[in-house]
Amino acid sequence: MDNLVAFIFAVIVTGFFMLSYLKKQKKIEQEALESAEKGKLRSDGPQSQHPHIDANYCIGCATCTLVCPEGDVLAMLGGKAVIVNGYKCIGHSLCAEVCPVGAITMVLASPSMGGDMAYLTPQYETITIDEGEIGGTVAKYPRQKLVMTSPVEFPMYGKFKKMQLSKEELIDFWHKVLERADFKVRQGEKVEDIKKGEDGIFTVMTPRGQYRTHSVVLALGKSGSPRKLGVKGEELPKVMYRLIEADHYVNKKILIVGGGDSAVEAAMGLGHQVGNKVTLSYRKEAFGRIKEGNTQRVQESIRKGKVKVVFNSIPAEFKENSVVLEVNGKQEEIPNDFVWIFAGGQPPTAFLKKIGIGFGNQDLTSTGSKEAKQAALAQA
Incomplete structure (x- = not known):
């Protein structure tokens, strides 16, 4: 009799924990499905290097979902x-590193973006070119802007383990690496052309001279020249595409155009300066492609009144002392001193074609939304 009571008690306790576990799993999967739908609505999927998961090998250990520093990718x-x-996803590849069965491989962007992707073959040598100052894009960030990094080991220097730091700290670190390695850098030299001779040697041409080399690495990025909106008055000197020092602007009426990390970070930086009234105009109904940390920070800035966000809006005209916004089909004119536009850039596709790099669609992987849909159908 005692054994029967103990058995029934054990079944009840086990059943309770099993029901709790299943309920929790159902909630987690429901949230994942909602996130997948949100991802399909707000983006075209991964924008660069990202994981491709082979469902045939995945054992469901969930380790990959826990290590990503960017949140619920x-x-x-x-x-x-x-x-x-x-x-x-920004391509950390930590998920691929921790997968115990090798079910995750890192691939390039989705086929829909393949037209702007260089077509590579094993016969190509690697090539590197830079323009401007040391630090590139990071050097253009607002002062003290935090830069997300992942642990990395530099040859001839050692490990660098910081996950967050200011742009000044990161650039200072890079300078130390270059000094220790006695690395020669030529700044402010724009590459105009690259030609390969019959002897297999490349000639890199700049306004200052020519350089012969066995190999070249192209690290141009995708931003290129700032993308303009084509709005009346955009040629006014108060309209800019790059913010360097936010603290140079105080007691100003400012408009930020864009909905990415650069736009949000600029708005927050300017919003915390004395007397500034910052309005952020974004053409969609919600932010959908900014980092998790920025999402939390911008919500706090909105709550404190540091930044005013106008969704479903686009600039209609820039004037000397005001701007006209089209909000849900209606025009509103607001006072304005400065405008910053963060609408991305024109990629250096023309230059790449000029130097002989081919382009074409590459069906490298299926997008995340397709994977989510297939898994959901399999579950049903």
Whole structure:
């Protein structure tokens, strides 16, 4: 009799914990499905290097979903890991490193972006070119802007383990690495052309001279020249595309145009300066492609009144002392001293074609939303 009572008690306790576990798993998968839908609505999937998960090998351990520093990029659906917020992925590859069965490989962007992707073959040598100052894009960030990094080991220097730091700290670190390695840098030299001779040697041409080399690495990025909106008055000197020092602007009426990390960070930086009234205009109904940390910070800035966000709006005209916004089809004119536009850039596709790099669609992987949909169907 005692054994029967103990058995019934054990069944009840086990059943309670099993029901709790299943309920929790159902909630997690429901949130993952909602995230997948949100990802499909707000982006075209991963924008650069990102994970591709082979469902045939995935054992459902969920380790990959826990290590990503960018938040809920991956989630478990139907017992398999899938991409649910591909637009947040910036290619850390930590998920691929921790997968115990090698089910994750890092691939380039989705086929829909393949037309702007260089077509590479094993026969090509690697090539590197830079323009401007040391630090590139990071050097253009607002003062003290935090830069997300991942642990990395530099040859001839050692490990660098910081995950967050200011742009000044990062640039200072790079200078130390270059000094220790006695690395020769030529700044402010724009490459105009690259030609390969019959002897297999490349000639790199700049306004200052020519350089012969066995190999070249192109590290141009995708931003290129700032993308203009084509709005009346955009040629006014108060309209800019790059913010360097936010603290140079105080007691000003400012408009920021854009909905990415650069726009949000600029708005927050300017919003915390004395007397500034900052309005951020974004053409969509919500932010959908900014980092998790920026999402929290901008919400706090909005709550404190440091930044005013106008969704579903686009600039209609820039004037000397005001701007006209089109909000939900209606025009509103607001006082304005300065405008910053963060609408991305024109990629250096023309230059790449000029030097002989081919382009074409590359069906490298399926997008995250497709993986999520397949897993959801399999679960059903």
